[in-house]
Amino acid sequence: MVVIGAGQAGLSAAYHLQKRGLAPNRGFVVLDHAPQPGGAWQFRWPSLTLSTVNRIHDLPGLPFADTVDPEATTVRASEAVPRYFAAYERAFRLPVYRPVQVNAVQEHGERLLVSTDRVAFSTRGIINATGTWEAPYVPVYPGAERFLGLQLHTKDYRSAQAFAGQHVIIVGGGISAIQLLDEISQVTTTTWVTRREPEFRSGPFNEEAGRTAVALVDQRVRQGLLPESVVSVTGLLDTPAVQAARARGALNRRPMFSEITEDGVRWADGQTLQADVILWCTGFRSALDHLSALGLREPGGGITMTGRLATQVARDPRVHLVGYGPSASTIGANRAGGAAAQELMAFLHLP
Numbered sequence: 001m002v003v004i005g006a007g008q009a010g011l012s013a014a015y016h017l018q019k020r021g022l023a024p025n026r027g028f029v030v031l032d033h034a035p036q037p038g039g040a041w042q043f044r045w046p047s048l049t050l051s052t053v054n055r056i057h058d059l060p061g062l063p064f065a066d067t068v069d070p071e072a073t074t075v076r077a078s079e080a081v082p083r084y085f086a087a088y089e090r091a092f093r094l095p096v097y098r099p100v101q102v103n104a105v106q107e108h109g110e111r112l113l114v115s116t117d118r119v120a121f122s123t124r125g126i127i128n129a130t131g132t133w134e135a136p137y138v139p140v141y142p143g144a145e146r147f148l149g150l151q152l153h154t155k156d157y158r159s160a161q162a163f164a165g166q167h168v169i170i171v172g173g174g175i176s177a178i179q180l181l182d183e184i185s186q187v188t189t190t191t192w193v194t195r196r197e198p199e200f201r202s203g204p205f206n207e208e209a210g211r212t213a214v215a216l217v218d219q220r221v222r223q224g225l226l227p228e229s230v231v232s233v234t235g236l237l238d239t240p241a242v243q244a245a246r247a248r249g250a251l252n253r254r255p256m257f258s259e260i261t262e263d264g265v266r267w268a269d270g271q272t273l274q275a276d277v278i279l280w281c282t283g284f285r286s287a288l289d290h291l292s293a294l295g296l297r298e299p300g301g302g303i304t305m306t307g308r309l310a311t312q313v314a315r316d317p318r319v320h321l322v323g324y325g326p327s328a329s330t331i332g333a334n335r336a337g338g339a340a341a342q343e344l345m346a347f348l349h350l351p
Contacts, residue, residue, distance in 0.1 A: 001344070002114050002123045004105075004230045007039025008059065008330050009323035010129035011085060012337025014094045015060050017127075021351055024095040031116060032098040033134075037089055038082025040133035045157045047183055047227065048077045052241075053151035056081060062088050067085045069116045085203075095306040097336045102130075105319075106293045112318060125318040125344045127336070128291065132284035132328070138318065139282055142262035155284075160184040163277055167191070169265060170280030171256075180281060182241050185250035190275060193265075199235040200242065221325035222227060224304035224314075227286075229322045287326050295321065309339040317347050 001017060003010050014030050022028045034040060050056070051073035056064050060069045064070060067087040068080045086275035089096050101117040107128060113123040136153040144151070160183040172183045173194035184190055188343050236242070244324040245251050257273075286298075288303075296303050296315050303321070304314040310326055315320040320340035321327075327336030345351075 001125055001127070002112075002121050003028060003030040003129060004102050004114070005039070005129035005131060005323070006030050006037065006085070006098070007041075007129060007131050007323065007333070008035070008057070009327065009333035009337050010039075010127070011059055011088055011094065012334045013129060013320075013322055013341050014096070014337075015092055016338045018092065018094070020345055021041045024093060028095070029092060030096040030123070030259075031100040031102055031114070031121075033101045037081060037086035037096070040131055040219055041085075042078055043133060043155070044078045046076055046078065048157065048179070049073060049074050050077060050080055052179060053077045053278050055336060056084070059084075059088050059216035060227065060334060061090055080092050096221070102290050104293055105291050112294075124348050125320075127320045127322060127337075127340050127344060128288070129322045129333070130290075131286045131323045132286055135285040135287040136280075138280045142256070142258050143262075143266075147164055147260050148262050149278065151263075151278045152250065153280045153282070154180065156265075157279065159174075159183050160187050161190050166247045166276035167221045167274065168277040169193055169273070169275045170253070170279045170281055172283065173236075173279060174283060175282030176283075178236055178242060178245075180279065181250055182245045182311070184279075185245060185248065186192070190250060191275070192251060193242040193256055198253060200238040201235040202324050206351050208295070210213035210262035214329075214332065217328075218310050218326040221276065221302065221305040221310050224298040224302045225300065225301040227280055227325035227328065232273075235298070267350070286321075286328075287322075288324075291319070307339065309336050311336050311340040312343055312347075320344050325327075 003013050010030055017028045033217050048246045058064050064084055067084045104115045106113045108122055111122050111124055138153055149306050157180055163184055164187050169191045170177055171193045181192055217227050246337045257264045258268040266272045294316055296313050306312045307312045311320045322336040322340050325334045326332050
Protein backbone atom coordinates (compact mmCIF):
# COMPACT_ATOMS: atom_id res chain seq x y z
CA MET A 1 0.00 0.00 0.00
CA VAL A 2 1.26 3.50 -0.83
CA VAL A 3 0.10 6.69 0.87
CA ILE A 4 0.95 9.78 -1.17
CA GLY A 5 1.35 12.87 0.98
CA ALA A 6 2.19 13.32 4.67
CA GLY A 7 -0.07 16.17 5.68
CA GLN A 8 -2.99 15.79 8.09
CA ALA A 9 -4.87 13.36 5.84
CA GLY A 10 -1.85 11.25 4.93
CA LEU A 11 -0.66 10.89 8.52
CA SER A 12 -4.16 9.95 9.67
CA ALA A 13 -4.39 7.29 6.94
CA ALA A 14 -0.95 5.92 7.84
CA TYR A 15 -1.88 5.73 11.52
CA HIS A 16 -5.02 3.74 10.76
CA LEU A 17 -3.28 1.40 8.31
CA GLN A 18 -0.76 0.57 11.00
CA LYS A 19 -3.40 0.17 13.71
CA ARG A 20 -5.25 -2.24 11.45
CA GLY A 21 -2.22 -4.47 11.19
CA LEU A 22 -0.21 -3.36 8.17
CA ALA A 23 3.50 -3.40 8.93
CA PRO A 24 5.49 -0.24 8.19
CA ASN A 25 7.64 -0.58 5.05
CA ARG A 26 6.56 -4.14 4.32
CA GLY A 27 2.83 -3.37 4.36
CA PHE A 28 2.75 0.31 3.48
CA VAL A 29 4.91 3.37 2.92
CA VAL A 30 4.22 7.11 2.91
CA LEU A 31 5.77 9.26 0.19
CA ASP A 32 6.03 13.00 0.78
CA HIS A 33 7.44 15.61 -1.59
CA ALA A 34 8.12 18.21 1.12
CA PRO A 35 11.62 18.61 2.58
CA GLN A 36 10.44 18.16 6.17
CA PRO A 37 7.33 17.24 8.18
CA GLY A 38 4.44 19.68 8.25
CA GLY A 39 2.55 19.24 5.00
CA ALA A 40 1.45 22.52 3.45
CA TRP A 41 1.58 24.22 6.84
CA GLN A 42 5.36 24.66 6.60
CA PHE A 43 4.86 26.99 3.62
CA ARG A 44 2.22 29.29 5.16
CA TRP A 45 2.91 33.00 5.52
CA PRO A 46 4.68 34.08 8.74
CA SER A 47 1.81 36.18 10.10
CA LEU A 48 -0.49 33.15 10.24
CA THR A 49 -0.28 32.29 13.92
CA LEU A 50 -2.20 30.00 16.26
CA SER A 51 -4.47 32.96 17.03
CA THR A 52 -5.40 33.61 13.39
CA VAL A 53 -5.60 30.08 12.01
CA ASN A 54 -9.08 28.52 12.12
CA ARG A 55 -8.11 25.55 14.26
CA ILE A 56 -5.53 22.78 14.44
CA HIS A 57 -7.36 19.51 14.97
CA ASP A 58 -5.70 16.65 16.79
CA LEU A 59 -4.39 13.75 14.78
CA PRO A 60 -5.57 10.36 16.10
CA GLY A 61 -3.62 9.11 19.07
CA LEU A 62 -1.61 12.25 19.91
CA PRO A 63 -3.15 15.59 20.97
CA PHE A 64 -1.73 18.78 19.48
CA ALA A 65 -1.37 20.18 23.00
CA ASP A 66 1.15 17.44 23.85
CA THR A 67 3.73 18.98 21.54
CA VAL A 68 2.69 22.62 21.15
CA ASP A 69 1.05 24.88 23.71
CA PRO A 70 -2.22 25.96 22.04
CA GLU A 71 -2.33 28.98 24.33
CA ALA A 72 0.87 30.31 22.76
CA THR A 73 -1.18 32.25 20.24
CA THR A 74 1.73 34.21 18.76
CA VAL A 75 3.55 31.07 17.59
CA ARG A 76 3.64 30.80 13.80
CA ALA A 77 1.48 28.03 12.36
CA SER A 78 4.35 27.30 9.95
CA GLU A 79 6.47 26.35 12.97
CA ALA A 80 3.92 24.82 15.35
CA VAL A 81 2.26 22.38 12.96
CA PRO A 82 5.48 20.97 11.46
CA ARG A 83 6.73 20.43 15.03
CA TYR A 84 3.53 18.52 15.81
CA PHE A 85 3.62 16.44 12.63
CA ALA A 86 7.29 15.57 13.20
CA ALA A 87 6.52 14.41 16.74
CA TYR A 88 3.60 12.40 15.39
CA GLU A 89 5.73 10.61 12.80
CA ARG A 90 8.28 9.76 15.51
CA ALA A 91 5.70 8.67 18.08
CA PHE A 92 4.16 6.06 15.78
CA ARG A 93 7.29 5.31 13.75
CA LEU A 94 5.49 5.97 10.52
CA PRO A 95 7.46 5.02 7.38
CA VAL A 96 7.56 8.46 5.76
CA TYR A 97 10.10 8.98 2.97
CA ARG A 98 11.01 12.50 1.82
CA PRO A 99 11.60 14.34 -0.30
CA VAL A 100 10.05 12.00 -2.85
CA GLN A 101 8.20 13.46 -5.82
CA VAL A 102 5.48 11.20 -7.22
CA ASN A 103 5.42 11.76 -10.97
CA ALA A 104 2.69 9.37 -12.10
CA VAL A 105 0.46 6.48 -11.07
CA GLN A 106 -0.34 4.03 -13.86
CA GLU A 107 -1.95 0.65 -14.45
CA HIS A 108 0.51 -2.20 -13.97
CA GLY A 109 -1.36 -5.42 -14.64
CA GLU A 110 -3.64 -5.96 -11.65
CA ARG A 111 -1.55 -3.54 -9.63
CA LEU A 112 -0.67 0.14 -9.74
CA LEU A 113 2.78 1.48 -10.56
CA VAL A 114 3.79 4.58 -8.60
CA SER A 115 6.67 6.30 -10.42
CA THR A 116 8.76 8.79 -8.45
CA ASP A 117 11.95 10.81 -8.90
CA ARG A 118 13.76 8.07 -6.99
CA VAL A 119 12.32 4.58 -7.38
CA ALA A 120 9.06 3.02 -8.53
CA PHE A 121 6.59 1.18 -6.30
CA SER A 122 4.21 -1.57 -7.35
CA THR A 123 1.16 -1.59 -5.11
CA ARG A 124 -2.33 -3.02 -4.85
CA GLY A 125 -3.85 0.26 -3.73
CA ILE A 126 -3.12 3.89 -2.93
CA ILE A 127 -4.43 6.49 -0.54
CA ASN A 128 -3.81 9.88 -2.13
CA ALA A 129 -3.44 12.77 0.28
CA THR A 130 -1.70 15.42 -1.79
CA GLY A 131 -4.07 18.21 -0.82
CA THR A 132 -4.25 21.45 -2.80
CA TRP A 133 -1.24 23.63 -1.92
CA GLU A 134 0.66 22.63 -5.04
CA ALA A 135 -2.24 23.55 -7.33
CA PRO A 136 -3.00 27.28 -6.87
CA TYR A 137 -5.86 28.53 -9.00
CA VAL A 138 -5.75 31.85 -10.86
CA PRO A 139 -8.73 32.55 -13.15
CA VAL A 140 -8.08 33.68 -16.71
CA TYR A 141 -9.01 37.31 -17.41
CA PRO A 142 -8.43 39.29 -20.62
CA GLY A 143 -5.34 41.44 -20.50
CA ALA A 144 -3.57 39.62 -17.65
CA GLU A 145 -0.41 39.32 -19.73
CA ARG A 146 -0.34 43.10 -20.29
CA PHE A 147 -0.30 44.07 -16.62
CA LEU A 148 2.97 45.84 -15.78
CA GLY A 149 2.56 45.47 -12.04
CA LEU A 150 2.95 42.42 -9.84
CA GLN A 151 0.52 39.49 -9.81
CA LEU A 152 0.70 37.07 -6.87
CA HIS A 153 -1.30 34.20 -5.47
CA THR A 154 -2.02 33.49 -1.80
CA LYS A 155 0.68 30.83 -1.98
CA ASP A 156 3.28 33.53 -2.77
CA TYR A 157 2.30 35.88 0.07
CA ARG A 158 4.87 36.52 2.81
CA SER A 159 4.39 39.96 4.35
CA ALA A 160 2.01 42.91 4.09
CA GLN A 161 4.94 45.28 4.55
CA ALA A 162 6.23 44.29 1.12
CA PHE A 163 3.30 46.22 -0.40
CA ALA A 164 3.73 49.47 1.53
CA GLY A 165 3.17 52.48 -0.70
CA GLN A 166 1.44 50.45 -3.42
CA HIS A 167 -2.21 50.01 -4.25
CA VAL A 168 -3.21 46.35 -3.93
CA ILE A 169 -6.28 44.69 -5.42
CA ILE A 170 -7.23 41.60 -3.40
CA VAL A 171 -9.37 39.18 -5.40
CA GLY A 172 -11.39 36.50 -3.63
CA GLY A 173 -14.09 35.97 -1.03
CA GLY A 174 -12.63 33.21 1.14
CA ILE A 175 -11.02 33.11 4.57
CA SER A 176 -7.49 33.69 3.23
CA ALA A 177 -8.64 36.71 1.24
CA ILE A 178 -10.14 38.27 4.36
CA GLN A 179 -7.04 37.58 6.46
CA LEU A 180 -4.65 39.05 3.91
CA LEU A 181 -6.93 41.99 3.15
CA ASP A 182 -6.99 42.78 6.86
CA GLU A 183 -3.20 42.73 7.11
CA ILE A 184 -2.43 44.61 3.90
CA SER A 185 -5.08 47.29 4.43
CA GLN A 186 -3.31 48.30 7.63
CA VAL A 187 -0.13 49.30 5.79
CA THR A 188 -1.34 50.55 2.39
CA THR A 189 -4.40 51.23 0.23
CA THR A 190 -6.45 48.29 -1.01
CA THR A 191 -9.47 47.37 -3.12
CA TRP A 192 -11.42 44.20 -2.43
CA VAL A 193 -12.98 42.44 -5.42
CA THR A 194 -15.15 39.32 -5.36
CA ARG A 195 -17.22 37.41 -7.89
CA ARG A 196 -20.14 37.01 -5.50
CA GLU A 197 -21.41 39.13 -2.64
CA PRO A 198 -19.66 37.78 0.49
CA GLU A 199 -21.84 36.41 3.26
CA PHE A 200 -20.79 36.97 6.83
CA ARG A 201 -22.19 35.03 9.74
CA SER A 202 -22.16 35.90 13.43
CA GLY A 203 -21.92 33.51 16.33
CA PRO A 204 -20.11 30.19 16.60
CA PHE A 205 -19.99 27.70 13.79
CA ASN A 206 -21.58 24.72 15.55
CA GLU A 207 -21.39 21.04 14.69
CA GLU A 208 -24.81 21.00 13.05
CA ALA A 209 -23.85 23.78 10.66
CA GLY A 210 -20.60 21.99 9.93
CA ARG A 211 -22.35 18.72 9.14
CA THR A 212 -24.76 20.52 6.84
CA ALA A 213 -21.92 22.21 4.95
CA VAL A 214 -19.93 19.01 4.58
CA ALA A 215 -23.05 17.12 3.44
CA LEU A 216 -23.55 19.55 0.56
CA VAL A 217 -19.97 19.10 -0.65
CA ASP A 218 -20.30 15.32 -0.14
CA GLN A 219 -23.39 15.27 -2.33
CA ARG A 220 -21.56 17.02 -5.17
CA VAL A 221 -18.62 14.62 -5.32
CA ARG A 222 -20.88 11.58 -5.17
CA GLN A 223 -22.49 12.93 -8.33
CA GLY A 224 -19.11 13.36 -10.03
CA LEU A 225 -19.23 17.16 -9.83
CA LEU A 226 -16.30 19.36 -8.98
CA PRO A 227 -16.19 19.98 -5.23
CA GLU A 228 -16.86 23.42 -3.86
CA SER A 229 -15.08 24.82 -0.84
CA VAL A 230 -16.77 24.38 2.52
CA VAL A 231 -16.56 28.16 3.11
CA SER A 232 -18.72 28.75 0.04
CA VAL A 233 -21.45 27.02 2.01
CA THR A 234 -20.71 28.22 5.52
CA GLY A 235 -19.99 31.88 4.89
CA LEU A 236 -17.35 34.01 6.64
CA LEU A 237 -17.17 34.46 10.41
CA ASP A 238 -17.69 38.08 11.47
CA THR A 239 -14.76 38.29 13.87
CA PRO A 240 -13.46 41.36 15.75
CA ALA A 241 -10.69 41.63 13.13
CA VAL A 242 -13.29 41.64 10.35
CA GLN A 243 -15.31 44.27 12.17
CA ALA A 244 -12.21 46.46 12.56
CA ALA A 245 -11.41 46.08 8.85
CA ARG A 246 -14.99 47.03 8.02
CA ALA A 247 -14.76 50.11 10.24
CA ARG A 248 -11.72 51.42 8.38
CA GLY A 249 -13.39 50.83 5.01
CA ALA A 250 -11.33 47.86 3.89
CA LEU A 251 -14.41 45.69 3.30
CA ASN A 252 -16.05 47.99 0.78
CA ARG A 253 -16.30 45.20 -1.74
CA ARG A 254 -16.51 45.78 -5.49
CA PRO A 255 -17.80 43.29 -8.09
CA MET A 256 -15.40 41.39 -10.30
CA PHE A 257 -13.70 43.39 -13.03
CA SER A 258 -13.96 42.26 -16.65
CA GLU A 259 -10.48 43.11 -17.92
CA ILE A 260 -6.92 43.71 -16.74
CA THR A 261 -5.10 46.69 -18.22
CA GLU A 262 -1.44 47.68 -18.27
CA ASP A 263 -1.79 49.70 -15.08
CA GLY A 264 -4.84 48.25 -13.38
CA VAL A 265 -8.29 46.84 -14.10
CA ARG A 266 -11.45 47.81 -15.98
CA TRP A 267 -15.08 46.95 -15.25
CA ALA A 268 -17.73 46.19 -17.84
CA ASP A 269 -19.28 49.66 -17.40
CA GLY A 270 -15.99 51.33 -18.36
CA GLN A 271 -14.78 52.26 -14.88
CA THR A 272 -11.05 51.79 -14.35
CA LEU A 273 -8.76 51.51 -11.35
CA GLN A 274 -5.00 51.86 -11.23
CA ALA A 275 -3.09 49.32 -9.18
CA ASP A 276 0.44 48.14 -8.52
CA VAL A 277 -0.40 44.64 -7.31
CA ILE A 278 -3.12 42.09 -7.97
CA LEU A 279 -3.23 39.46 -5.23
CA TRP A 280 -5.25 36.43 -6.31
CA CYS A 281 -6.79 34.85 -3.20
CA THR A 282 -8.79 32.59 -5.46
CA GLY A 283 -8.11 29.27 -3.82
CA PHE A 284 -6.60 26.01 -4.91
CA ARG A 285 -7.55 22.93 -6.86
CA SER A 286 -6.82 19.36 -5.85
CA ALA A 287 -3.26 18.38 -6.81
CA LEU A 288 -4.10 15.23 -8.76
CA ASP A 289 -2.16 15.53 -12.03
CA HIS A 290 -0.04 12.50 -11.15
CA LEU A 291 -3.22 10.39 -11.29
CA SER A 292 -4.27 11.55 -14.77
CA ALA A 293 -3.20 8.30 -16.50
CA LEU A 294 -5.81 6.39 -14.49
CA GLY A 295 -8.68 8.26 -16.15
CA LEU A 296 -10.53 8.99 -12.91
CA ARG A 297 -12.27 12.21 -14.00
CA GLU A 298 -15.73 12.60 -15.46
CA PRO A 299 -16.30 14.72 -18.61
CA GLY A 300 -17.05 17.77 -16.46
CA GLY A 301 -13.75 17.47 -14.61
CA GLY A 302 -15.03 16.03 -11.33
CA ILE A 303 -14.38 12.60 -9.88
CA THR A 304 -17.26 10.41 -8.80
CA MET A 305 -16.66 9.39 -5.21
CA THR A 306 -18.22 6.63 -3.13
CA GLY A 307 -17.66 4.99 0.26
CA ARG A 308 -18.75 5.91 3.77
CA LEU A 309 -17.04 9.32 3.72
CA ALA A 310 -16.75 9.72 -0.07
CA THR A 311 -13.06 8.80 -0.24
CA GLN A 312 -13.23 5.87 -2.69
CA VAL A 313 -13.01 6.58 -6.43
CA ALA A 314 -15.94 4.91 -8.18
CA ARG A 315 -14.00 4.36 -11.41
CA ASP A 316 -11.14 2.63 -9.58
CA PRO A 317 -11.88 1.39 -6.03
CA ARG A 318 -8.15 0.75 -5.50
CA VAL A 319 -7.73 4.52 -5.23
CA HIS A 320 -8.88 6.59 -2.26
CA LEU A 321 -8.68 10.38 -2.12
CA VAL A 322 -8.44 11.95 1.33
CA GLY A 323 -8.42 15.71 1.64
CA TYR A 324 -10.65 15.90 -1.43
CA GLY A 325 -14.17 17.31 -1.41
CA PRO A 326 -15.86 16.88 1.98
CA SER A 327 -12.60 15.83 3.64
CA ALA A 328 -10.73 19.00 2.60
CA SER A 329 -10.40 20.23 6.18
CA THR A 330 -8.23 19.19 9.09
CA ILE A 331 -11.01 17.43 10.98
CA GLY A 332 -12.46 16.01 7.78
CA ALA A 333 -9.06 14.69 6.75
CA ASN A 334 -8.71 12.87 10.09
CA ARG A 335 -11.98 11.01 9.67
CA ALA A 336 -11.38 10.34 6.00
CA GLY A 337 -7.98 8.81 6.73
CA GLY A 338 -9.58 6.23 8.99
CA ALA A 339 -12.42 5.48 6.57
CA ALA A 340 -10.07 5.15 3.60
CA ALA A 341 -7.76 2.76 5.47
CA GLN A 342 -10.66 0.55 6.55
CA GLU A 343 -12.39 0.45 3.18
CA LEU A 344 -9.28 -0.05 1.06
CA MET A 345 -8.05 -2.90 3.23
CA ALA A 346 -11.49 -4.51 3.06
CA PHE A 347 -11.61 -4.13 -0.73
CA LEU A 348 -8.18 -5.73 -1.06
CA HIS A 349 -9.09 -8.47 1.45
CA LEU A 350 -6.25 -7.52 3.74
CA PRO A 351 -6.43 -8.71 7.36
